[in-house]
Amino acid sequence: DAGVIQSPRHEVTEMGQEVTLRCKPISGHNSLFWYRQTMMRGLELLIYFNNNVPIDDSGMPEDRFSAKMPNASFSTLKIQPSEPRDSAVYFCASSRFQTVEGLPYGYTFGSGTRLTVV
Amino acid sequence: DQQVKQNSPSLSVQEGRISILNCDYTNSMFDYFLWYKKYPAEGPTFLISISSIKDKNEDGRFTVFLNKSAKHLSLHIVPSQPGDSAVYFCAASTTNFGNEKLTFGTGTRLTIIP
Numbered sequence: 001d002a003g004v005i006q007s008p009r010h011e012v013t014e015m016g017q018e019v020t021l022r023c024k025p026i027s028g029h030n031s032l033f034w035y036r037q038t039m040m041r042g043l044e045l046l047i048y049f050n051n052n053v054p055i056d057d058s059g060m061p062e063d064r065f066s067a068k069m070p071n072a073s074f075s076t077l078k079i080q081p082s083e084p085r086d087s088a089v090y091f092c093a094s095s096r097f098q099t100v101e102g103l104p105y106g107y108t109f110g111s112g113t114r115l116t117v118v
Numbered sequence: 119d120q121q122v123k124q125n126s127p128s129l130s131v132q133e134g135r136i137s138i139l140n141c142d143y144t145n146s147m148f149d150y151f152l153w154y155k156k157y158p159a160e161g162p163t164f165l166i167s168i169s170s171i172k173d174k175n176e177d178g179r180f181t182v183f184l185n186k187s188a189k190h191l192s193l194h195i196v197p198s199q200p201g202d203s204a205v206y207f208c209a210a211s212t213t214n215f216g217n218e219k220l221t222f223g224t225g226t227r228l229t230i231i232p
Contacts, residue, residue: 004161030217031217033219033220035222039224040224041120041224042124042207042222042223042224042225043162043207043209043222043225044222045219045220045221045222048219050217056219091161091162093161095217096217097215097217099214099215102169102214103150103167103168103169103175103214104150104152104167104211104213104214104215105164106152106154106164106167107164107220108161108164109161109162109163110161111159111160111161112159112160112161
């Protein structure tokens with residue numbers, strides 16, 4: 001099990017450029033989540049998918065952000081155009097319908113993409 | 119509107135002593151609570167969880183306590199070890215299905231002093 005794989009690990013781009021972050025979830029997991037980590041807001045949910053279908057995108061900051069999940073093994077988060085305030089660490093996580101003794105099993109997170117927009 | 123709050127950005131504890139990390143929430147619909155641990159340059163990893171029908175759950179050195187009336191939970195680590203130095207996130211959910219969103223706090227950086 002390779003875990004959740006995110007690419008790139010680091011991205012530095014100029015303001016106004018398009019940025020695409022990629023995620024490969026764990027095989028067999030049918031839910032995928034995109035989170036953003038900032039000092040002020042901690043981990044905030046941007047969007048999540050169940051069975052490749054977007055369920056809740058209310059956390060997407062504005063129309064400059066878009067996410068897709070064309071199949072069960074791949075998802076992208078795109079920012080176009082990027083702005084300096086988008087600088088943060090973006091995490092992808094996946095999970096499956098599973099409980100352990102009635103308790104949630106928790107997501108598996110990737111290592112994140114550190115985005116810097118200059 | 120921060121529905122899950124961790125009011126202490128940082129905490130330092132002597133090795134071998136007890137570490138207590140606190141978390142408060144405002145949404146009464148939350149029924150499940152989780153703690154995650156995060157090392158630098160890595161993603162958060164799941165640590166322990168609890169449901170609202172319990173007031174305590176224990177896993178080795180880690181115990182989570184829930185006070186539902188006060189909308190407060192805490193994570194106790196006993197004894198604290200240097201490898202426990204990390205950022206700890208509290209999270210909450212309305213279901214235990216595993217496929218629903220988690221609402222996270224801002225995190226507490228725990229430093230264990232040797």
